[in-house]
Amino acid sequence: MSLPVLLNHLKQSAALGQVAGLLEWDQEAIMPVRGAEQRAEQSGTLAAVIHARNADPRIPEWIDSIDRDDLSAFDRRNIDEAQRAYDQATKIPSRLAEESAKAASEGQRAWAAARAAKNFSQFVPALKRNIALKREEASCLAGPDMDHYDALLDQFEPGARAQELLPLLESLRPSLVALREKIAGKAAPEPLSGHFPATAQMDLARKIAARIGYDFEAGRIDTVVHPFCSGSGSDVRITTRTDEADPLNCLYSTVHEVGHALYAQGAPDPFLPAADYCSMGVHESQSRFWENQVGRSRAFADWLHPAMDEAFGGLNIASPDGLYAAVNRVETGFIRTEADEVHYNLHILLRFELERELISGALEVDDLEEAWNTRFERDFGLTVPDASLGVLQDVHWSLGLFGYFPTYSLGNIYSACLDKAMLATLPDREAMIRSAETQPILDWLRERIHSRGRVIPAPELIEQATGEAPSAEPLVSYLEAKFSTLYDL
């Protein structure tokens, strides 16, 4: 009797969580500017309602009374997730939760001001406070075998431990640095240039989204400053942005968010936690797979070049080969979000390294800017000119998001693992991409990833989907092959 009661409780909490997500989407995408203050009250009140539901003292009683032996793995996972949410809600004192929320909001403001002033020291007090609060939160949450950083990481990548991620992620560095250095001596391909009207960009973005399987009857696309994907099940909304000098920003940001959205639209249940996404790393693998393995492939250029030519009434680049080179231009730059596939993970490795040291105390906040600049030069061969192009470029730490960065690289690693396995089982995949008839690719991901929810941990999910334990090898091979051809290495 207790299982249906527990599941119904979880379902209703998830429904309220979706409402909270809609409030955020609305605020970012379409809310009138003056609505912010009222919205804060609405979101805050709803968050308190959800927190109280997650901390409902009947939850451990229900769980205790359920006999797990006869249950499916799916329902056992639902119970574990209820316990996880209960622990999260009850182990962190409400005083700490409130202080953290306040520190995040104030931290973001301090960060924005410091970034505008290119002055790291302005951000130091807020960052110190965030780190102290996150350590305290980690102390509340950490299991017996967990250090502080792992307790934070676990919130985004359930079950992951820094000591296990470290060799996986670090194994990327030498290959990426070598690849970067080899490319540095080569001539860059011709970039796309011209004027690209925003409406034409959005029309094409919608066309691409529909072709790769985004269900517009279960979603919509709006424009925002920082694109994201929101929602689940039959209401998954994505956002993008347009820059009339650069249509690739809009198109690839759309494909990236569609990758997230396809995962969310393919969830086996819109409300139960065991049906939710497996981990942030797996979520990112879906967005990166469609963005890079599909969208930046040579085959897709065969479809995209005529489509762009038609949408914009001509292009300065004459052929699919030229477009393929243009969308894969490698350039060493300071900004993570503008990085190409060769550089992207080097940016993440830097942050992963620094944030572990910040949380452990091995690195003091006062020394962070210098540490950033020294290690950036080590990995990228460039001197950081100011903090806005360096340590102050990302919003994450200002919001107290520690343990989030490595999930980006996990996503890239997982997407390459999936790509390798898919090529072996879908031999005519390139032809599908060439004509943008990608339903079998989506079906492949639906079966192996989307339909599986979070019943098993991410590494097992990837292993079951690909037949191999996840490793960095497929990503390194993919990048070396792709860029050796592109840059004639």
Added chain:
Amino acid sequence: MSLPVLLNHLKQSAALGQVAGLLEWDQEAIMPVRGAEQRAEQSGTLAAVIHARNADPRIPEWIDSIDRDDLSAFDRRNIDEAQRAYDQATKIPSRLAEESAKAASEGQRAWAAARAAKNFSQFVPALKRNIALKREEASCLAGPDMDHYDALLDQFEPGARAQELLPLLESLRPSLVALREKIAGKAAPEPLSGHFPATAQMDLARKIAARIGYDFEAGRIDTVVHPFCSGSGSDVRITTRTDEADPLNCLYSTVHEVGHALYAQGAPDPFLPAADYCSMGVHESQSRFWENQVGRSRAFADWLHPAMDEAFGGLNIASPDGLYAAVNRVETGFIRTEADEVHYNLHILLRFELERELISGALEVDDLEEAWNTRFERDFGLTVPDASLGVLQDVHWSLGLFGYFPTYSLGNIYSACLDKAMLATLPDREAMIRSAETQPILDWLRERIHSRGRVIPAPELIEQATGEAPSAEPLVSYLEAKFSTLYDL
């Protein structure tokens, strides 16, 4: 100590109520079509949360412990509203609330099918069920001096009683019928005709909305099938629709909803119940005032004619006089929502009469269609050709909305009372309208209506605003003067 606790509870409940309103707005205006099922779960769960808050057993304890003597009228009203919401939440058994919600949803479906089939008998079982449930609900809510109908009316027009409304509303009938008959013999003015692109309509609608004071930083306009206004305080969203053969539909529906929105944007507090709108009748007085007394005035035609001429690149009507006549065309028709100012209240009187008899049992549902048709012919001089143009035209009863219709006519009566008083205190009002510089008009309404919330009952609010007890006389005088000139009576 209890008052701040109670007020904080009310504030948070109101914030959640705003979230529920946003979910509805989103569903009507922009939600992906397949999102309906998930949305039902979200809205249902949130409604249960709000219901539980309204029925919180601590509310009567808090209220009992507050010494009302030292409180402001505003705070006494907050307490009364908390009591009112508590009574509403606790007096109606949850079984009845659930059945009513189900009956409303099924009733609406049955009504839509019956209307499409022009077959009233198809709707009879659902309507009988709605009436039975509404009587039961009324029994739960009715105070000692209240009959069933009054208990329902009271939910929309707090404090109103049918026996008091009756003479007020019925006094309209002879004048309106006489006016209708006099106009019937006259030549109709030239109607607007042509093709009016939807984008040009929306551009002009936004321009008009901004000119009459709608704050776009605290709101937005979208298009829907059935326009409405939603939200409060700094986030009040309106909706409209476009018909490329008839721009007046979009423009006047926008002005109407802006009238509602100005009231909501002018509320003295976005969360406290005593700051909320006074009654549905007062709300409708605001929309009708801007739609009719301003928007359909001769003075406004001086601004609107050149504005439309520019927006649509020419009009078939050559002068402001001609436009004034066209936007005030009187035509006896079957449909309430398409009715002109002369006929509109006759439609309401018919419904007010019938729904009182339905609730009291004086009229059986089986006899409703015949009663409708007979009385329609009495008031309008026309034979109803089929039920879709008669008894099945409105959605209200299918949703269980009884006691709502009279608030439309109250709104018309109140708007004419305000108009009369305003003319006496703002002698240069016509010049303001002629140039669409209407800030002093909005200020007048802000001071006398918007800023006053629901601290005193609607009739007192109107009396304090105008210096006279509300009566139908200003409306009758306004209509007779206006249409005598227009139709040379």
